[in-house]
Amino acid sequence: MRIDTGEEGRSQLQALLQENLKLSKAILHSVEKTNRHILLGQIANWLRLFLILIPIALAALYIPPLIKKFQENPAAFFGNVLSDEGGSAALMPERIQELQRLLEQPR
Numbered sequence: 001m002r003i004d005t006g007e008e009g010r011s012q013l014q015a016l017l018q019e020n021l022k023l024s025k026a027i028l029h030s031v032e033k034t035n036r037h038i039l040l041g042q043i044a045n046w047l048r049l050f051l052i053l054i055p056i057a058l059a060a061l062y063i064p065p066l067i068k069k070f071q072e073n074p075a076a077f078f079g080n081v082l083s084d085e086g087g088s089a090a091l092m093p094e095r096i097q098e099l100q101r102l103l104e105q106p107r
Contacts, residue, residue: 069076
C-alpha cells in the first residue's frame with residue numbers, strides 16, 4: 001500500500017493510527033484481564049499449599065509428645081475403663097461382673 005504525502009495521505013495515515021490505537025487498547029484490556037487471572041491463580045495455589053502444610057506442621061509439633069505420653073502410660077489414655085486405678089491393662093474381675101450385670105438388665 002502506497003501512502004501519498006499530500007492531504008489524502010495524511011488522512012489515511014490518521015485513520016490507520018486511529019485503528020491501531022483502538023486495537024492496542026483492546027489488546028491491553030485483554031492482557032490486563034489475563035494478568036489478573038494469573039495473579040488470582042497464583043494466590044489460590046499459595047493458599048492451597050498453606051492449607052496442606054499448616055496441618056502437617058502442627059501435627060509434627062503436637063503428635064510426638066502425645067506418642068511419648070502414650071508409651072509411658074498407655075492406660076492413661078483409656079481412662080477408668082480398664083481398672084479403678086487406671087494403671088493396669090487387664091480388666092478387674094469385679095468390673096467385668098458389673099459390666100455383665102449392666103448388659104443383662106432388661107431395658
